[in-house]
Amino acid sequence: MDTPDQAGGAFGFDGTWREYAPIAFTNLLLTIVTLGIYRFWATTRSRRYLWSRTRFIDDRLEWTGTGKELFLGFLMVLLILGLPFLFLQFGVQALAMRGMGGMAAILGVAAFVVIFYFGGVARFRALRYRLGRTYWHGIRGGSNDNGFGYGISYMWKNLVGMMAFYLLVPWAMISLWNERWNKMSFGPHLFECDAKVAPVFKRFLLFYLAPFLILIMMFFVAGAVGGFFGGIGVRTSYPPAIAVLVMVVAVIGIYVLLGLIALAYYSAFLREGIGSLRLAGLKFDFEANTDDWLKLFFGDVLLVVCTLGIGLIFLQYRHWKFFITHMEAYGEIDLDELTQSTTTLSKHGEGLLDALDVGAF
Amino acid sequence: MINIQVWHYDGRNANKWQPQLFGDSHGFRLIGDGWEAGPYSWADLQALDNAGSDRVFGHQYEPGWRIGFAGEIPADVAALLPQRQRYGGFIDRIGLWRASAVLACVAALVVFIGVKAPGWIAPFVPQSWEDNMGDAMVGDFGGRYCHTKDGDAALKALTAKLDPEGHARSIEVANIRMVNAIALPGRRIIIFTDLIEKAESPDEVAGVLGHELGHVEHRDTLTAMMRQLGLSVILGGMDGTGGSQINALLGLSFSREAEHQADLTALDKMKAANISPTGTAAFFRRMDKSLWGTSEDGKGKKAEDKVQGEQIRDLTSWFASHPSSKSRYELFENAAVKGHEYAPALTPAQWDALRGMCVDDRDVKSDFGFGF
Numbered sequence A: 001m002d003t004p005d006q007a008g009g010a011f012g013f014d015g016t017w018r019e020y021a022p023i024a025f026t027n028l029l030l031t032i033v034t035l036g037i038y039r040f041w042a043t044t045r046s047r048r049y050l051w052s053r054t055r056f057i058d059d060r061l062e063w064t065g066t067g068k069e070l071f072l073g074f075l076m077v078l079l080i081l082g083l084p085f086l087f088l089q090f091g092v093q094a095l096a097m098r099g100m101g102g103m104a105a106i107l108g109v110a111a112f113v114v115i116f117y118f119g120g121v122a123r124f125r126a127l128r129y130r131l132g133r134t135y136w137h138g139i140r141g142g143s144n145d146n147g148f149g150y151g152i153s154y155m156w157k158n159l160v161g162m163m164a165f166y167l168l169v170p171w172a173m174i175s176l177w178n179e180r181w182n183k184m185s186f187g188p189h190l191f192e193c194d195a196k197v198a199p200v201f202k203r204f205l206l207f208y209l210a211p212f213l214i215l216i217m218m219f220f221v222a223g224a225v226g227g228f229f230g231g232i233g234v235r236t237s238y239p240p241a242i243a244v245l246v247m248v249v250a251v252i253g254i255y256v257l258l259g260l261i262a263l264a265y266y267s268a269f270l271r272e273g274i275g276s277l278r279l280a281g282l283k284f285d286f287e288a289n290t291d292d293w294l295k296l297f298f299g300d301v302l303l304v305v306c307t308l309g310i311g312l313i314f315l316q317y318r319h320w321k322f323f324i325t326h327m328e329a330y331g332e333i334d335l336d337e338l339t340q341s342t343t344t345l346s347k348h349g350e351g352l353l354d355a356l357d358v359g360a361f
Numbered sequence B: 001m002i003n004i005q006v007w008h009y010d011g012r013n014a015n016k017w018q019p020q021l022f023g024d025s026h027g028f029r030l031i032g033d034g035w036e037a038g039p040y041s042w043a044d045l046q047a048l049d050n051a052g053s054d055r056v057f058g059h060q061y062e063p064g065w066r067i068g069f070a071g072e073i074p075a076d077v078a079a080l081l082p083q084r085q086r087y088g089g090f091i092d093r094i095g096l097w098r099a100s101a102v103l104a105c106v107a108a109l110v111v112f113i114g115v116k117a118p119g120w121i122a123p124f125v126p127q128s129w130e131d132n133m134g135d136a137m138v139g140d141f142g143g144r145y146c147h148t149k150d151g152d153a154a155l156k157a158l159t160a161k162l163d164p165e166g167h168a169r170s171i172e173v174a175n176i177r178m179v180n181a182i183a184l185p186g187r188r189i190i191i192f193t194d195l196i197e198k199a200e201s202p203d204e205v206a207g208v209l210g211h212e213l214g215h216v217e218h219r220d221t222l223t224a225m226m227r228q229l230g231l232s233v234i235l236g237g238m239d240g241t242g243g244s245q246i247n248a249l250l251g252l253s254f255s256r257e258a259e260h261q262a263d264l265t266a267l268d269k270m271k272a273a274n275i276s277p278t279g280t281a282a283f284f285r286r287m288d289k290s291l292w293g294t295s296e297d298g299k300g301k302k303a304e305d306k307v308q309g310e311q312i313r314d315l316t317s318w319f320a321s322h323p324s325s326k327s328r329y330e331l332f333e334n335a336a337v338k339g340h341e342y343a344p345a346l347t348p349a350q351w352d353a354l355r356g357m358c359v360d361d362r363d364v365k366s367d368f369g370f371g372f
C-alpha cells in the first residue's frame, strides 16, 4: 500500500535550471544545424529530463518515448496527409482559376472538415501516446481506443458549441475532456472523469464582456488619434507621435485583455477538469488559481522579452514545473493490483497521428 | 562472481523489490525473498535516466523491467553495463561539437542544393509535362482573357515581332486590374490590363513582354516552382494555407541572375524586331518612381514624398517584383543605338486596339472575386 499523504504532497519536482540549461541549449544548437529535424529528439530529451525529475508518491516518472518514433510518425503524416493535401490544394486553386468558385469552395470545405476531424483524433492520440510512454514503478498507461470515434465527437461537439454565439463552447470542451479521459487507463485501471460545466461557465462569460471593453478602449484611441466613432466626430490636437503610441498601446492592450480572459477561463477549466479525475483509489486535483496563472504568463513574457527570445527554450521547463507543482493527489493505490497495462502500443512510429503530438492538456 | 544489492521493478505489477543480483561476466540472476528471476544477459540492458543518484537500467525485451543501483557501482560491474545515450546516435560517438560542425556543413549543402538543383533539373523536365501541369493549373483563367478582333490582331502583330519562333504557346491580355505581367508554367504569358494602361507607348509593353519571353525561354517559372516546393519540403513548412494560386505564382521569385538574363533576352528580341529600348527604360524609371518614391539616382527620397497619395506601394505590381536600379535603366538606355531609325512596336491604330481590348470585350469576365 502506498498513500500519497506524505510531506510535500503526492507530486514533486526537483529539476533545476542549471541542469536543464545544457539540455535546452544543445537541443537548440542541434535543431538549428539539422534544419529542424533534430526537434523530435530534442523533445524527447527534454521530456526524459523533466519526467525523471518528477516524483509521484515515492518514485519518479520515466519517459520512454524516442525521437525516432516521433520522426517516423511525422514522415507518415507528411506522406499520408501532406501529399494528398498538396494535390487537393492544387485542384482547388486550379478550379478557382477557371472561375469554378463553387466547386473550389466545396472541395475547400471538404479539406477543412478532414483537417478538423484529424485534429480531434490527434488530440486523443497525443494523450494516449504520452500515457503509453510514461512509466511509474515499471507500469505504463495507454488506451485501447484508437481515437477515430473521438474525432467524430470532436467535430460535432465543437460545431454545436459554436452555435448560439459560442455559448456552448464550455459544454463542448468539458464533455470532450470527459470523453477523452474516460477512455484512458494506467496499468489495469481506467481513468474516470465527470467534470461539470457549471463551475467554468461563469468564467467563460467574461469573453462576452471583452467586446465592450475593447469598444471603450477604441473610444479612447479615437480621442487621441482623431476620427469618426459611432457617428461622433472626434478631433484631436495631440502630436502624431503620441497618437501612434496610443494606437500601439491599445492594440497590445486588446491582446493582453483577451489573453487574460482566456487565462482566467483556462485556470477554472483545468481546476474542474483535473479535479474531477479519478484512477482506482486516487483522486486528482489541480490547485493553480488565476493569480498563479498570471504569474506564469507574465513570467513567460518577461523571460522571453528580456532574453530577446532565447528564453523560449525554457518555456517547456517552466510549464512542466508549474503543472507538476500544482498537481495534487489523494487516496491510496494498491501496488499489487497495479499490474502492467495491456493496451496496445504500436511499434512503428506510434501510429499515424501520435506524431502530431498537439498539446495533450 | 558478482553479488550486489539492487532495487527492481518486474514490469508486471508496481511492487518495488529489493533482490540480490548474482552473476558473472556473461549474465546474471535476480534472487529475492522467496523468488528468483533470470537469467538475464548484460547485453540486453539499456541505460536509462538516473533516478536521483541511482543508476537505472531497463531490459530491451521486457517493458517496465528495471534494476537500479543505489550508490557506487563496483568497477567490475560498471564495465559490463551499457553507457547512457546523451544526444543520440552518431552524435554521442563523435562528440557534440564535431557533430554540430558536420551537421552544419550538411545543412548548408542541402540548402545550397535545394536552391540550385531546380536550375539544373528544370532543363531536363520534358516540356510536355510542364505544359500539362500549367494547363491543369490555369485552364482558361476563368474566362478573364480579353478578346476583340482588332485587339487580337494587334497582340498577334506584337507577338510575331518579339517571338517569331513561337517560344510562348500563348500570350493573352487578362481583365485584371493589376500593373503586372507573368510567365505561367507551360509557356503561357499573361499581361494584366493595367500594365497596358500605364504604359505610354507600345515600345514599353514590348520591353516587359520581351522580359517575360526571356523567362519562358529559360524555363525560370518551372525552376522557381520546383525551388519553392523543394524548400518547403526541406524546411518542413507545409503550411497548407497557400492563398490563391495566382498569388503564389506572382510571389515566385526568380534569382537576380535569372532576371538579368531575362532583361538581356528582352534587349535581343527588341533589337531583332527593331524596337527602341528607350521607351522601356523610361517606363521602368517612371513606374519605380511612383511605386517607391525613389529619385532619379535611385536613392530613397525623404519620408514626406512617400506619403503622397499616388505613391502607394502596390505589391501586386510587376515593378514590385522587378525593382529597378540605376544599372537596370542604364542597361536599356545604353542599348539604344544613337541615330538609329527604330520602328514603333505597333501602329497607333494597333496600339489603340490593344489598349481598348478589355473595355471593348463584352463577354470577358470581370476580375471581381479574383482570388485573394
Ligand SMILES: [Zn+2]
Residues within 6 Å of the ligand: B211, B212, B215, B254, B259, B262, B322
Ligand atoms: Zn522577371
